[in-house]
Amino acid sequence: MKTNRIARRLTAAALFVVPAALIGCSSSSGPRHAGDIDSIRSDPTPALHTLAQRSDDRYNNHARMKDQNFRIISEDIDHIFFLDRPSRLHHGIKP
DSSP: HHHHHHHOOOOOHHHHHOOOOOOOOOOOSSOOOOOOOHHHHSSSTTTTSSSBBBBHHHHHHHHHHHHHHHHHHHHHHHTEEESOOSSSGGSSSOO
């Protein structure tokens, strides 16, 4: 019987605490916050600098492109000076 009473009290407390926690506190006289509907309407995606990228995404993309370009340049230089494959000069020489 004692556990029944404790269970009822816990249930009653949960019925009051959970909705209060979900609703939260609101003050209409305070300063406007970031979730204000007018600020959302004026800039719905404040973190995006392009249609699909944030500034960090753009910086990461630029870093990847620079890295890829430098590796391609290295491969091109090796190709120009024939350093990308072994020499074939020794194949015709017999000891």
